[in-house]
Amino acid sequence: MSAVWLAARAAVRRRRLQTAVVGIVVGVCTTMTVVAVGLLAVSSGPFDRAYAQQRGAHLSVTYDRAKVTDAQLTSAAAWSGVEAVAGPFSQATVELGAADRPRGMPLTVAGRADPAGPVDRLNLWNGRWATAPGEIVMNENPAGPGFRARIGDEFTTPDGVTLTVVGRAYSMSRSADAWVTPGQIAALNPSATQLLYRFAEAGTTSAMRAGEAEVTRGLTGARLGSTSYLVLREEAAREAATYVTFLIAFGVLGLAVAILIVGNVVSGAVVAGFRHIGVLKALGFTPTQVLAVYLTMVSVPAVAGCALGTALGNVLARPLLSQAFRNLGAEGIGVPLWVSVAVALGVPLTVALSAFVPAMRARRLPAAEAISAGSAPQSGGGLRVQRWLSGTRLPRAVSLGLGLPFARPARSALTMAAVVLGVTSVTLAIGLADSLTRYQRAEARSGAVQVEAFPAGGPDAGSAGDEALLRAAPGTRYLLGSLDLPVRQIGNTDQTMLRLYKGDTAALGQRVLDGRWPSAVGEVAVAKRFLVQRGLSIGDSFAIEAGEGVTRVRVVGMVLFNETETIIADWSTAALVVPEAFPDRFEIQLTGGTDPRAYMDALRGSGLMAVPPEGAEQFVVIVLVTVTLLTLMLAVVAALGVFNTAVLSTRERRRDLGMLKSIGMTPGQVVVMVVTSMAVLGALGGLLGIPIGVAVHRVVLPAMADAAQVGFPSAFLDVYEVPTLALLAVAGVAIAAVGALMPARSAARLTIAEVLHNE
């Protein structure tokens, strides 16, 4: 075996460039794979782990206290499929305000004696549990953003009860927004009772539905609402799922490119090493040893590249994963070890497999043929093309270059495939970026909304005069006022906002994706995610708890909207909720030629504060950065493939080059010839890669939108226009030309005397 190792080592040394190409290509592709698979693996992983640790509720159900007793609930929960149950806990909806502002956010408060228990073991990460009346523990994600209470903060309920924060705990089941002692909850007028179940069988939606049917048997009249952990889990994975969809697309592309290029590099090494193989065989290497030499030759850089790529992938994935799972309260998520191990083993294996076919050829090659085969005779088709090209009007250097790929059709096809994938990914990336930008712009209503204005006094400071003032302001073209009111959908703990709109909704309102804009009292429009997560569709009604009473609203439209906990309604609906209200936010579009700066300056001192609208969301930025990064990687890899092919073919054709130079081919003509030979592959690759990229875009984007539960108008898919496509066609040629340039120039510099001397 040591002879094989010696020969392989010598081969690696002799082919530094190819070895480096294999290493880099494998490294880059491994990085992409680690990121893609890592994201896929953890997209549900961290949630499941953390959820199991907390023994999170598979199902939480709230019941009407007036209709069912605790004893009835406990006996109903005795069903055999229930693994564990917590509760019944009394639950109240309480508006916690400060002493000076009694009306605050309505929160779900539950009475619990203990943060532990058989289900929903809370992570009490700060302070202590509530043990006495007047004490409250807030539900907060330790890593979460947003409003944060502090130990010692005091809240007051509208009834004048004062509650002091003594601790902060986190419930992944989101069973409540805050907890007090069972004694205290009784004083807060509890209206509902919650029960938290863990089922033996909870993997699927149908299992969950069956479980819910069992535990609520005979209690359906009292059931107010329920939450399945599958929804929470999906929500946790959702942001990651958006990345994952296109990362998978890119990962698959990357792997395919890696295999193609490695196959190309290795078969090139075999062809270029014909004489070497012959010598090895003449020296007494068995065919299997020759096979081993060639496999080793490729495996060494592949393993090195793979190791580096795995490390780099881990480093790159960390910030991406942390960003994607920020909302989980799980910090510093890395790629699971098994992913690194699987990739670190799988990639070299893939490489070895792709090396196997050409290496088998090396194994079979008879020694004599190998030694004499300086110039392999070639196929008739290639010759005919060459013949035809030499008669054309093209400059001879160009027509010679055009003919070169036909001399080695198999290698050319592999190289072209690499370019096709390169162009496909560039096409996809550009399309993705464009579509996402369009979505983002539509969502932010950029272009439509140029100025936002708020009453200077804060959220409740709106007055009747604001609207009139803005209408009268010179430069106002369209005006849309809005007011957000906290409400709660019955049976759902999520805080929901009711947004009332008043003014030019047609010009400035959200884009309606389905149904229509709400126009009458009690009509609402929501985002797609709202419908999906609550199992609603257009036409359905649901009850909301707002202000003093409960109101039924009916969904009449689905709008393009990222604020998925917000219900949009016409101003007329305000009558159902608040007696008198004024918009506390205005969105304004200006007449043509009005300078937003000047407009905002003019409003100074009017009691309204005017600001430019918010910019693009961070998520889109991250997606764009990732897409760009991956695209660059793939383009580099594809260019490296071309580079390798160009190196091989100029090496093989050294004597032809020497001959051509001896009859007066200038260095410039050599460059033209070599670059042309690769650019033709790039051009063909572009022609194939563009339609494929467009098709992938049409598949990936709706999948991404689905994964993110985002309503995505199909118009945003039509992003490819003629100039874009022309630019993309150039991309293929550019990738190929860049890859070919260096070998072309070194071929042009080649000293002919040296070639003639060495051959």
Next chain:
Amino acid sequence: MTMSDEGNEPAVVQLSDVRKEYGDAVALDGISLRIRAGEAVAVMGPSGSGKSTLLNVIAGLDRPTSGSVVVHGDDLGRLDEKGLALFRRRRIGMIFQFFNLIDDLPALDNVALAAQLAGVAAPHARRRALELLDELGVAGRRNTYPAQLSGGERQRVAVARALMNRPALLLADEPTGALDSRVGEQVMDLLLDLNQIGQTLLMVTHDERLATRCASRVIEIVDGRVARERTLERA
């Protein structure tokens, strides 16, 4: 650099004190040489003595370490790579022992190539190539690929291509080295014929008989130096 023109006839090649080193190895050790138009010069010498290096330097395929090379009035030291390529295209025809033809192209296109690189349109280039192939007696093989040509035929095609641009100087590095003696002789006759119609010729050969038969002057090189020079009377 000033060159003194000693002979009556114009010099096609003028080498002054040319040295060529490859690292420590000295391939040419101060060679001065003058070839007049219409001469046929044979270079002989043991293996490794620097014969090929001499030809390469004259063809501008390699640059001397020191000394000057002037061919047909062009001082090669002053030309850049492109200039050298254009120089070869216009002034030089080369024939090698091996590696003469491009395998992917049939005989005719191999010959036409030399003119096409200079920008001559395909039909014109092919017409002239055919004339040359005809003169050299291989017109019938014009559509054959090098792999199917015999050694002699290949060398004739190579000669045709070397003549394509009407070179001032034809350089041949062991043109018969790969051929059997009968075919080698035929190729030599061909070169002789060319010389007799005025083609200046510089060839490297190992074959004393061939050299004396077609050369008007024989230069012997040993260790990169001119060891002996003979002027021959030709029949």
